[in-house]
Amino acid sequence: MSNPSLLILPGDGIGPEVMAEVRKIIGWFDARRGLKFDVSEDLVGGAAYDVHGTPLTDETMAKAQEADAVLLGAVGGPKYDSLDFSVKPERGLLRLRKEMDLYANLRPAQCFDALADFSSLKKDIVAGLDIMIVRELTSGIYFGEPRGIIKEGNERVGINTQRYTESEIARVARSAFELARKRGNKVCSMEKANVMESGILWRDVVQEVHDAEYPDVELSHMYADAGAMQLVRAPKQFDVIVTDNLFGDLLSDAAAMLTGSLGMLPSASLGAPMANGRPKALYEPVHGSAPDIAGQGKANPCACILSFAMALRYSFDQGEEATRLERAVEMVLADGVRTADLMQAGDTAPASTSDMGDAVIAALDASL
Ligand code: IPM
Ligand code: MG
Numbered sequence: 001m002s003n004p005s006l007l008i009l010p011g012d013g014i015g016p017e018v019m020a021e022v023r024k025i026i027g028w029f030d031a032r033r034g035l036k037f038d039v040s041e042d043l044v045g046g047a048a049y050d051v052h053g054t055p056l057t058d059e060t061m062a063k064a065q066e067a068d069a070v071l072l073g074a075v076g077g078p079k080y081d082s083l084d085f086s087v088k089p090e091r092g093l094l095r096l097r098k099e100m101d102l103y104a105n106l107r108p109a110q111c112f113d114a115l116a117d118f119s120s121l122k123k124d125i126v127a128g129l130d131i132m133i134v135r136e137l138t139s140g141i142y143f144g145e146p147r148g149i150i151k152e153g154n155e156r157v158g159i160n161t162q163r164y165t166e167s168e169i170a171r172v173a174r175s176a177f178e179l180a181r182k183r184g185n186k187v188c189s190m191e192k193a194n195v196m197e198s199g200i201l202w203r204d205v206v207q208e209v210h211d212a213e214y215p216d217v218e219l220s221h222m223y224a225d226a227g228a229m230q231l232v233r234a235p236k237q238f239d240v241i242v243t244d245n246l247f248g249d250l251l252s253d254a255a256a257m258l259t260g261s262l263g264m265l266p267s268a269s270l271g272a273p274m275a276n277g278r279p280k281a282l283y284e285p286v287h288g289s290a291p292d293i294a295g296q297g298k299a300n301p302c303a304c305i306l307s308f309a310m311a312l313r314y315s316f317d318q319g320e321e322a323t324r325l326e327r328a329v330e331m332v333l334a335d336g337v338r339t340a341d342l343m344q345a346g347d348t349a350p351a352s353t354s355d356m357g358d359a360v361i362a363a364l365d366a367s368l
Contacts, residue, residue, distance in 0.1 A: 111260070
């Protein structure tokens with residue numbers, strides 16, 4: 001049997017630097033744990049535009065469809081700001097999500113003990129925080145039709161459409177309930193049923209799926225604006241939050257910042273199972289391409305490393321090895337290794353991107 005395949009798309013900005021550290025980690029699991037992957041690499045985002053004039057070629061799209069998992073760094077940068085909307089780096093990422101039908105976007109917001117002081121909130125409000133936002137990723141206002149900028153009389157009108165079918169809501173609700181059963185067994189669903197019909201349908205369908213299939217899971221509903229408030233007031237009340245594409249975009253950024261360390265957060269985008277039983281999957285750090293520090297060896301590779309840990313868990317059924325990698329990262333933080341984004345007053349020189357990768361490797365060695 002051939003090895004599982006992993007397509008690496010480093011992308012733009014700090015993407016290639018953090019991905020170089022992930023490749024070290026992949027090498028370690030190969031050499032020390034016998035986990036073999038067929039790794040290939042390709043271009044996405046501005047890097048693809050520079051070579052091919054498009055942020056994602058059809059060939060790369062086809063490779064992503066066939067890969068057992070895709071690992072992406074980051075896309076975008078000021079260099080591409082003036083490009084036409086249709087070829088902007090972000091369009092490459094959105095095409096991957098849409099064509100692979102990656103409807104469930106898992107964004108953990110976890111506060112590492114060693115980093116609780118970094119939050120803008122008080123330490124006791126965030127210490128031990130561990131929530132999972134499940135964001136619907138392939139529908140809603142990001143993709144709804146009609147859309148565009150049209151002319152109406154003398155003025156232009158910008159149009160986007162929020163649209164959800166029952167089945168789109170039901171499948172992401174199932175993802176959230178399944179996850180909750182493996183965690184704290186609680187789901188909070190967020191929409192704006194007070195102003196949007198799509199929100200009314202969202203609330204109804206989530207409740208129906210719950211009552212029919214997951215009555216054992218504790219379900220609550222919140223308006224998304226109140227949810228945002230509760231997230232910063234008392235985030236530890238939540239276990240799994242399920243919400244639509246746009247609210248999920250906003251709420252997950254807010255939740256990420258609660259942890260004080262955007263450079264630490266991974267994500268997984270999962271679709272339906274393929275013929276081999278694995279879900280279609282793309283893993284990426286929550287942080288962006290950080291063009292201001294790109295190419296300087298300052299970036300924190302942990303979010304991308306932890307994204308690979310999510311791949312081990314959700315795509316390759318290697319939960320124990322995933323935990324080993326997550327523990328290694330925690331250990332490195334506890335030992336005080338800090339990239340520039342994690343420095344505090346009085347700290348000495350920061351660890352570079354590759355120092356951090358090497359420290360994780362050393363912690364992995366120590367785990368054997
Ligand atoms: C995210 C990003 C993307 C989004 C952009 C880069 C298209 O903000 O993954 O949260 O809006 O979904
Ligand atoms: Mg976002």
